[in-house]
Amino acid sequence: MPFSFRVEARSHGARAGILSTDHGAIETPVFMPVGTQGSVKGLTSRDVWDTGARLILGNTYHLYLRPGVSLIERAGGLHRFIGWDGALLTDSGGYQVFSLASLMRVSDLGVTFRSHIDGSLHEFTPEAVMETQARIGADIAMSFDYFGGIPCERVEAERSVALTTAWARRGLKAMGARSDRYGYEQVVFGIVQGAEYPDLRARSAREFTELDFPGYAIGGLSVGESKDATWDLTERTTELLPVDRPRYLMGMGTPLDLIDAVARGVDMLDCVLPTRNARNGTVFTRDGRLVLRNARHADDLMPLDPECGCVACKNHTRAYLRHLFLSNEMLAPMLATSHNLFFYADTMRAARAAVVRGDFDAWYRAFVDRFTRGDRESAARAEVET
Amino acid sequence: MPFSFRVEARSHGARAGILSTDHGAIETPVFMPVGTQGSVKGLTSRDVWDTGARLILGNTYHLYLRPGVSLIERAGGLHRFIGWDGALLTDSGGYQVFSLASLMRVSDLGVTFRSHIDGSLHEFTPEAVMETQARIGADIAMSFDYFGGIPCERVEAERSVALTTAWARRGLKAMGARSDRYGYEQVVFGIVQGAEYPDLRARSAREFTELDFPGYAIGGLSVGESKDATWDLTERTTELLPVDRPRYLMGMGTPLDLIDAVARGVDMLDCVLPTRNARNGTVFTRDGRLVLRNARHADDLMPLDPECGCVACKNHTRAYLRHLFLSNEMLAPMLATSHNLFFYADTMRAARAAVVRGDFDAWYRAFVDRFTRGDRESAARAEVET
Numbered sequence: 001m002p003f004s005f006r007v008e009a010r011s012h013g014a015r016a017g018i019l020s021t022d023h024g025a026i027e028t029p030v031f032m033p034v035g036t037q038g039s040v041k042g043l044t045s046r047d048v049w050d051t052g053a054r055l056i057l058g059n060t061y062h063l064y065l066r067p068g069v070s071l072i073e074r075a076g077g078l079h080r081f082i083g084w085d086g087a088l089l090t091d092s093g094g095y096q097v098f099s100l101a102s103l104m105r106v107s108d109l110g111v112t113f114r115s116h117i118d119g120s121l122h123e124f125t126p127e128a129v130m131e132t133q134a135r136i137g138a139d140i141a142m143s144f145d146y147f148g149g150i151p152c153e154r155v156e157a158e159r160s161v162a163l164t165t166a167w168a169r170r171g172l173k174a175m176g177a178r179s180d181r182y183g184y185e186q187v188v189f190g191i192v193q194g195a196e197y198p199d200l201r202a203r204s205a206r207e208f209t210e211l212d213f214p215g216y217a218i219g220g221l222s223v224g225e226s227k228d229a230t231w232d233l234t235e236r237t238t239e240l241l242p243v244d245r246p247r248y249l250m251g252m253g254t255p256l257d258l259i260d261a262v263a264r265g266v267d268m269l270d271c272v273l274p275t276r277n278a279r280n281g282t283v284f285t286r287d288g289r290l291v292l293r294n295a296r297h298a299d300d301l302m303p304l305d306p307e308c309g310c311v312a313c314k315n316h317t318r319a320y321l322r323h324l325f326l327s328n329e330m331l332a333p334m335l336a337t338s339h340n341l342f343f344y345a346d347t348m349r350a351a352r353a354a355v356v357r358g359d360f361d362a363w364y365r366a367f368v369d370r371f372t373r374g375d376r377e378s379a380a381r382a383e384v385e386t
Numbered sequence: 387m388p389f390s391f392r393v394e395a396r397s398h399g400a401r402a403g404i405l406s407t408d409h410g411a412i413e414t415p416v417f418m419p420v421g422t423q424g425s426v427k428g429l430t431s432r433d434v435w436d437t438g439a440r441l442i443l444g445n446t447y448h449l450y451l452r453p454g455v456s457l458i459e460r461a462g463g464l465h466r467f468i469g470w471d472g473a474l475l476t477d478s479g480g481y482q483v484f485s486l487a488s489l490m491r492v493s494d495l496g497v498t499f500r501s502h503i504d505g506s507l508h509e510f511t512p513e514a515v516m517e518t519q520a521r522i523g524a525d526i527a528m529s530f531d532y533f534g535g536i537p538c539e540r541v542e543a544e545r546s547v548a549l550t551t552a553w554a555r556r557g558l559k560a561m562g563a564r565s566d567r568y569g570y571e572q573v574v575f576g577i578v579q580g581a582e583y584p585d586l587r588a589r590s591a592r593e594f595t596e597l598d599f600p601g602y603a604i605g606g607l608s609v610g611e612s613k614d615a616t617w618d619l620t621e622r623t624t625e626l627l628p629v630d631r632p633r634y635l636m637g638m639g640t641p642l643d644l645i646d647a648v649a650r651g652v653d654m655l656d657c658v659l660p661t662r663n664a665r666n667g668t669v670f671t672r673d674g675r676l677v678l679r680n681a682r683h684a685d686d687l688m689p690l691d692p693e694c695g696c697v698a699c700k701n702h703t704r705a706y707l708r709h710l711f712l713s714n715e716m717l718a719p720m721l722a723t724s725h726n727l728f729f730y731a732d733t734m735r736a737a738r739a740a741v742v743r744g745d746f747d748a749w750y751r752a753f754v755d756r757f758t759r760g761d762r763e764s765a766a767r768a769e770v771e772t
Contacts, residue, residue, distance in 0.1 A: 039710060039717040044697060047430075067684075067709040075687055075703065083701035298453075301461055311430060315469035317461065323453040324425060330716060331425040 003139070003178070003187045003214055005246045005267075011360035014262045016352045019246055021139040022184035023079065023087040024054050028246065029262045029351055031344045032057045032089060032270040037066065038082045041275055042330075042337040045083045050311065051338055052345030055087040057270045060133055060142075061096035065115050065122075069135045077137025077182045089270075090138035091250070092129055092191065094145040094164075095219070106146065108166065126167035127174040130188065134175060137182050142217060143168040145191040150225045157195035160220075164193045165207040177213055189215040189248060196225055198236050205240040216241050217248040218266075222257075231260060238265040255284050255347050255371060259364055262351050274344050278336035281325045284343050286367075287374025290318065292336065296381060297322040310342035311335065389525070389564070389573045389600055391632045391653075397746035400648045402738045405632055407525040408570035409465065409473040410440050414632065414653040415737055417644060417730040418443045418475060420661060423452065424468045427661055428716075428723040431469045436697065437724055438731030441473040443656045446519055446528075447482035451501050451508075455521045463523025463568045475656075476524035477636070478515055478577065480531040480550075481605070492532065494552065512553035513560040516574065520561060523568050528603060529554040531577040536611045543581035546606075550579045551593040563599055575601040575634060582611055584622050591626035602627050603634040604652075608643070617646060624651040641670050641733055641757060645750055648737050660730050664722035667711045670729050672753075673760025676704065678722065682767060683708040696728035697721065 002020075005028075009016040017028040033040045033048060036059045040048050048056060058078055063069070075081035078088055094111075097103055101113035101122075110125035126144040133141035144167045148160040168190050177188045190213035194201035208216060218237050221230050230252075238247050248268035249261045258269055274284065281292040285305035290297070300318040304310075312321065312335040324332035347367070354363030388406075391414075395402040403414040419426045419434060422445045426434050434442060444464055449455070461467035464474055480497075483489055487499035487508075496511035512530040519527035530553045534546040554576050563574045576599035580586035594602060604623050607616050616638075624633050634654035635647045644655055660670065667678040671691035676683070689699040690707065698707065698721040710718035733753070740749030 037709075037713045037715060038706070039713075039715045042716045042720075044433075044717065044720065045701060046697070066713060067705070071685060071705055071709075074685070075705065081703075081706055083706075299457060299460070311432070315431065317467075319453070319457055319461065320424070320467055320469075323423075323457075327423045327425075327452060329423060329425045330428045330719065331430065333716065334428075334430065334720070 003185050005215065005244065007243065009356045009358070011355040011358050012263065012364070013265055014351065014355045014360040015265055015267060016355040017246065017267055019055070019267070021055075021087040023085065023139050026055045026087060027349070027352055028267040029258075029348050030055055030268050031258060031348050032268065033341050034059075034270055034272045034275060035082065036272075037062045038078065040337070040341070041279065042334045043341075045085075047311070047334075047338055048084070048341070049086065051341035052349070053086065053341060055089060056084065058088055058090045058136065058138065059093070059096060060090045060129065060136065061093035061100065063090070063136055064093065064132055065117055069132055072137070073135045079137060087139045088137070089140040090133045090136055090142065092133075092142040092144045093124055094191070095147050095250070097124060098147045098149070106163075108163070110144075110167075111146075126170040130171040130175040134179050134181050134186055137186065139184070139186060140215065141186060141188045143171050143188055143190045143213070145193055145219055147193060147220045148195055150196050150220065150223050152195035154197060157197050157200050160193045160195060161200050161204045161207075164191060164204065165211075168208065168211055172211060187214040189213055189217050189246075191217040191219040191250070192237055192241075193220050194233075195220060196229060196233065198233065201233055201237050202240055205237050209240065209242055213245070215246040215248060217250050219250050221249065222251050222253055231264060234261060234266065235264045255344065256368060258344065258347060259351055259367060262348075263360070263364055274340035275337050278340040279333040281332070281336065283336050283339050285374065286370055288371050288378055289375055290378065291382070292318065292322050292325050292332075294322075294382065304339050305343065308339065308343060308346065310339045312339040389571050391601065391630065393629065395742045395744070397741040397744050398649065398750070399651055400737065400741045400746040401651055401653060402741040403632065403653055405441070405653070407441075407473040409471065409525050412441045412473060413735070413738055415644075415648045415734050416441055416654050417734050418654065418656040419727050419730075420445075420656055420658045421468065422658075423448045424464065426723070426727070427665065428720045429727075431471075433697070433720075433724055434470070434727070435472065437727035438735070439472065439727060441475060442470065444474055444476045444522065444524065445479070445482060446476045446515065446522065447479035447486065449476070449522055450479065450518055451503055455518055458523070459521045465523060473525045474523070475526040476519045476522055476528065478519075478528040478530045479510055480577070481533050481637070483510060484533045484535070492549070494549070496530075496553075497532075512557040516557040516561040520565050520567050520572055523572065525570070525572060526601065527572060527574045529557050529574055529576045529599070531579055531605055533579065533606045534581055536582050536606065536609050538581035540583060543583050543586050546579045546581060547586050547590045547593075550577065550590065551597075554594065554597055554599075558597060573600040575599055575603050575632075577603040577605040577636070578623055578627075579606050580619075581606060582615055582619065584619065587619055587623050588626055591623050595626065595628055599631070601632040601634060603636050605636050607635065608637045608639055617650060620647060620652065621650045641730065642754060644730065644733060645737055645753060648734075649746070649750055660726035661723050664726040665719040667718070667722065669722050669725050671760065672756055674757050674764055675761055676764065677768070678704065678708050678711050678718075680708075680768065690725050691729065694725065694729060694732065696725045698725040
């Protein structure tokens with residue numbers, strides 16, 4: 001089955017779609033758990049599957065450095081290397097060379113950087129990055145982009161847009177937007193940049209639309225700018241992107257961020273937030289956040305979220321989770337991660353159902369009301385306790 | 387169904403039995419994974435179940451200190467607190483107050499010690515320890531014992547035997563050997579002590595046999611004495627214990643230790659070795675140990691053990707496991723732990739099948755030959771590499 005995307009319903013700016021890949025059809029909006037180094041931290045592949053996830057993300061930068069592309073290729077591609085039957089997306093590495101590596105030089109040709117692991121010197125060119133992702137074998141690869149940060153001098157933001165478009169063209173020329181090295185289809189999405197400048201975002205969106213990618217990401221947001229700016233820029237960008245292509249907002253966010261993005265026509269999201277917060281003992285519920293180490297949970301025999309169907313909520317109490325965190329048991333982050341990802345997937349399922357029903361707006365308001373009220377009450381109790 | 391034990395077959399000193407509890411029937415010989423603080427480190431309850439384990443161990447000393455017995459009791463007992471449907475055994479805490487806590491005073495009455503967590507002062511009396519274990523809700527509890535270490539002055543070893551018998555009597559007087567606080571039967575096993583003195587071991591075994599416990603443990607071994615001494619003392623003790631009761635050798639060991647114990651009529655074993663080694667990257671296979679961080683596994687696309695049916699062997703390669711260990715991914719110890727426990731359970735199943743077939747001796751020799759040959763070859767390769 002070739003890659004395809006179909007919007008099935010719309011409601012108040014939100015979309016319900018189906019993203020078809022050779023590794024399964026994925027209902028959108030979808031949140032993609034992050035498996036940076038070939039593992040969603042703390043979960044087996046079966047655990048990830050049980051959260052409801054069918055599309056997960058791997059980081060090209062990390063996998064390229066360790067274990068290296070040759071091994072992944074010899075193992076039969078990333079799906080087989082990590083034992084994942086669902087679909088996979090790899091990012092371009094553009095964000096990581098900027099944020100994690102020591103960036104040595106950015107030229108028209110590409111980026112030279114030093115590994116954050118051992119300081120070794122490497123070069124990413126747009127052609128090499130597309131080749132690397134094809135060899136890694138993701139169902140969806142990302143065009144190599146240049147991310148200049150926010151805030152960003154206008155001249156630097158202009159350079160970011162120009163380089164990102166030029167690199168996209170070179171990537172397309174070298175590899176095309178579709179390939180099938182492993183006998184299944186691999187497609188490439190473009191990434192819109194432009195920092196905090198609406199006109200540059202618009203220019204980037206126009207240039208990428210002309211390049212006719214199977215899908216588009218909005219990159220370089222949620223890096224310190226205000227939420228108003230995030231949503232303004234997201235909205236302005238999605239409006240310019242072709243309605244028949246999936247839109248992927250990179251690196252967001254909290255449950256409220258997720259549904260705020262969905263409300264603006266975003267179809268795909270990813271973030272380390274639910275997994276990283278889980279490891280720190282913070283879980284998300286329909287009634288806001290719970291900080292599991294808090295003394296208030298010492299005797300709390302409730303599940304994390306009584307309406308949740310995850311492995312932690314079906315089998316365990318808050319008191320047990322708290323005990324595991326205080327005892328530094330690995331099972332603590334494992335269960336909290338399962339919960340957070342299940343909750344994220346559940347939230348996307350509920351949002352989609354609301355779109356299909358045609359009452360996304362009412363669902364959105366009810367979700368936000370309940371989540372923020374619970375969060376406020378928790379904060380108030382925490383203040384009384386301290 | 388009341389607690390019972392039945393020996394179904396014997397072969398060359400080894401026994402195949404059935405240990406029946408209200409939380410299921412357990413085939414013996416059995417290895418019990420250790421869930422010290424209410425979690426087998428790195429595994430969910432389902433993961434533990436999938437290794438084949440049906441009887442796991444909790445540590446009274448740890449659970450008493452954290453999260454405390456009241457919470458476990460209010461949660462409905464340890465099974466419900468940790469979400470485990472199989473059977474549970476708790477140790478007596480006698481070994482931990484000696485090895486982990488700061489031991490303050492040992493008197494006829496009991497033991498005073500300081501917590502290894504916060505230095506707080508606590509007292510374990512034989513009556514309190516039996517009450518604590520009953521409240522924790524294990525299917526099998528252990529009589530409170532006094533462990534003097536090995537080597538041990540004879541006078542101290544004599545004291546250990548005398549105290550352990552006296553405390554067993556007091557525990558029995560206070561609680562009996564069977565109770566049902568949670569609506570299922572809880573039984574108590576006695577622990578034979580006697581350090582490295584065969585005559586004291588014999589005295590302890592005789593005194594405990596007179597007390598008519600539903601099962602017997604051999605305590606205080608594998609603490610630094612020679613393997614010859616371990617097996618000599620084990621053999622001398624099992625010979626004196628009633629043939630119709632299960633025999634539990636505490637704190638052993640490697641796969642070879644397991645089957646050496648089984649060869650001497652041991653029915654039950656526990657140890658942190660397979661789980662601790664797994665976390666350090668060492669796994670056991672039919673062909674000996676593998677140290678997963680070794681460079682030789684960098685490109686090794688074999689499963690850990692091609693004959694193993696565990697989640698790691700069915701889905702993953704040595705190269706992937708090595709990558710996870712080098713990347714400090716939690717999934718590394720998780721998968722290695724699943725493997726080691728599955729391998730231990732498998733080894734016990736194979737040993738049992740050999741006993742039932744009546745050719746335990748041939749099976750034992752084949753297992754030892756293959757395991758030690760593989761281990762020697764690994765060691766030889768490691769030497770060449772370094």
